[in-house]
Amino acid sequence: MIDIHCHFLPGIDDGPDTMAEAVALGRIAYDDGITHSIVTPHIHPGRWENDAVSIRGHVAAYKQALQDAGVPLRISFAAEVRLTDFIFKQLEMLQLPFLGKLDGYSLMLLEFPHSHLIPGADQLAGWLIKKQIRPVIAHPERNKSVMRDPELLNPFLRIGCLLQVTAGSLTGKFGSKSEGVALQLLAEDKISFVATDAHNIKARPPILSEAFVLVSRLKGAEYAGRLFGGNQQAFLDADGVGTG
Numbered sequence: 133m134i135d136i137h138c139h140f141l142p143g144i145d146d147g148p149d150t151m152a153e154a155v156a157l158g159r160i161a162y163d164d165g166i167t168h169s170i171v172t173p174h175i176h177p178g179r180w181e182n183d184a185v186s187i188r189g190h191v192a193a194y195k196q197a198l199q200d201a202g203v204p205l206r207i208s209f210a211a212e213v214r215l216t217d218f219i220f221k222q223l224e225m226l227q228l229p230f231l232g233k234l235d236g237y238s239l240m241l242l243e244f245p246h247s248h249l250i251p252g253a254d255q256l257a258g259w260l261i262k263k264q265i266r267p268v269i270a271h272p273e274r275n276k277s278v279m280r281d282p283e284l285l286n287p288f289l290r291i292g293c294l295l296q297v298t299a300g301s302l303t304g305k306f307g308s309k310s311e312g313v314a315l316q317l318l319a320e321d322k323i324s325f326v327a328t329d330a331h332n333i334k335a336r337p338p339i340l341s342e343a344f345v346l347v348s349r350l351k352g353a354e355y356a357g358r359l360f361g362g363n364q365q366a367f368l369d370a371d372g373v374g375t376g
Contacts, residue, residue, distance in 0.1 A: 160339070
């Protein structure tokens with residue numbers, strides 16, 4: 133399995149505080165059957181002031197720590213980019229790392245606010261697509277507006293955005309509302325990727341296997357294989373080794 137959304141790098145966002153915990157997260161992921169984790173620290177102006185260059189330095193230190201600890205988890209990096217009007221400047225200054233490339237598009241993990249959908253968000257997503265950047269919308273099933281009306285995602289899907297659902301949402305760990313939306317999106321074949329969005333050892337560990345079993349039961353093992361690894365491998369193969 134390949135995890136395209138997790139917060140393993142210590143001290144740069146709301147993930148682990150220490151390298152020891154970061155290494156422990158990597159070990160949990162590998163033991164769960166995850167062979168490759170794309171770490172995606174937050175880029176959120178005014179809160180998490182990360183960028184492609186600074187993240188790369190943290191990734192190098194993390195890779196060395198994993199190697200020293202004997203954890204053979206493959207690591208590359210992107211970022212969870214908050215949807216703000218700073219995106220235009222961030223792109224101009226080459227500050228935003230991407231998940232990889234597929235069919236001529238760079239894939240950006242794009243985060244909406246949890247409370248609502250920003251008016252005009254679909255227009256910004258359309259602008260990105262015209263710039264050959266395809267948004268991969270992070271955990272839409274946990275957005276409060278989407279929980280009330282999942283059909284709000286349809287305009288984004290129509291213009292070519294992809295959806296990344298959290299494994300824990302499918303298994304009920306984020307509550308019944310997000311679970312219901314995640315299962316609806318699964319039933320309607322609207323999910324492209326399932327990821328952990330792991331942040332810590334106890335409350336948000338990097339576990340994909342439980343959701344993989346559930347999706348295999350509901351949609352078949354081959355279908356689950358695409359959501360948990362095959363679709364991810366497609367852009368990793370197309371882009372070599374990702375941005376990491």
